[in-house]
Amino acid sequence: MSTVPKFVIGNWKMQARHEHGLQLARDIAHAMRDTPPPSHLHTIICPPFTQLDGVHQALREVCLPHEQLAMGAQDCYPASSGPFTGDISAPMIRDLGARYVILGHSERRQNHGETDAIIRQKVKAATAAGITPIVCIGEHLAERNEGRAASVLSTQIEGSLTRGFRGILAYEPVWAIGSGITPSQEELQRKLQLIRALLPMRLMTDDIRVPVLYGGSVTSVQAPSIMSIEAVDGVLVGSASLEAQSFLDIIGAAAEATAPQPSP
Numbered sequence: 001m002s003t004v005p006k007f008v009i010g011n012w013k014m015q016a017r018h019e020h021g022l023q024l025a026r027d028i029a030h031a032m033r034d035t036p037p038p039s040h041l042h043t044i045i046c047p048p049f050t051q052l053d054g055v056h057q058a059l060r061e062v063c064l065p066h067e068q069l070a071m072g073a074q075d076c077y078p079a080s081s082g083p084f085t086g087d088i089s090a091p092m093i094r095d096l097g098a099r100y101v102i103l104g105h106s107e108r109r110q111n112h113g114e115t116d117a118i119i120r121q122k123v124k125a126a127t128a129a130g131i132t133p134i135v136c137i138g139e140h141l142a143e144r145n146e147g148r149a150a151s152v153l154s155t156q157i158e159g160s161l162t163r164g165f166r167g168i169l170a171y172e173p174v175w176a177i178g179s180g181i182t183p184s185q186e187e188l189q190r191k192l193q194l195i196r197a198l199l200p201m202r203l204m205t206d207d208i209r210v211p212v213l214y215g216g217s218v219t220s221v222q223a224p225s226i227m228s229i230e231a232v233d234g235v236l237v238g239s240a241s242l243e244a245q246s247f248l249d250i251i252g253a254a255a256e257a258t259a260p261q262p263s264p
């Protein structure tokens with residue numbers, strides 16, 4: 001029986017209004033209670049800040065173990081408190097039940113000028129608050145086409161992860177996000193192997209196994225082939241996580257693709 005956990009993470013972004021978000025959380029939680037996925041599969045939903053409290057309450061009502069279904073936030077500030085108007089700290093999201101936080105998503109790197117150094121500060125803040133960081137890395141299309149993906153990924157890993165990083169890494173090629181395009185199996189395998197080779201250098205140990213996920217236009221159609229790639233520990237899902245059934249289909253596909261093989 002495989003003991004390596006696999007992850008399905010839903011990133012709702014700024015897309016679900018309050019009632020929609022709460023209903024989505026209830027629908028996912030009820031379906032998972034009725035048909036529990038295998039225990040090696042961990043599902044995490046990441047609503048906007050304004051819905052954290054409500055979603056947390058909705059999940060508590062269903063009483064699923066948090067390894068099975070947990071909640072994450074989509075960002076946090078590097079400082080734990082202070083005069084930072086409009087920002088939200090890691091302890092604040094922890095207070096509302098978040099166990100995970102997405103950091104360094106390409107939309108934040110692009111729209112908020114987040115650098116690797118800022119992301120690393122956020123990783124430290126999340127870890128200090130007892131929250132598991134989910135750090136996103138990924139190259140732009142031009143960087144890929146110019147053969148620079150490896151150096152971009154290496155720089156992002158070196159710059160945004162802390163030395164003793166204990167979290168999740170999501171490889172999200174920027175060109176695959178929201179585009180309906182996913183890398184070929186061969187390309188994905190190559191990139192994930194590269195990332196896995198770079199990690200011990202950053203962490204200065206190969207004793208820590210950081211789960212590495214793929215994100216970018218994942219639907220239940222691509223999920224089985226993506227999840228069957230040896231180096232992939234899960235998927236980070238954007239648009240397809242906004243509708244309960246499409247997200248549940250991805251969870252189902254991931255469960256099937258990673259089901260432990262019976263011993264001969």
Ligand code: PEP
Nearest residue numbers: 177178215216217238239
């Ligand atoms: C994302 O932005 O993290 C993402 C994976 O989005 P989508 O699935 O919509 O491409």
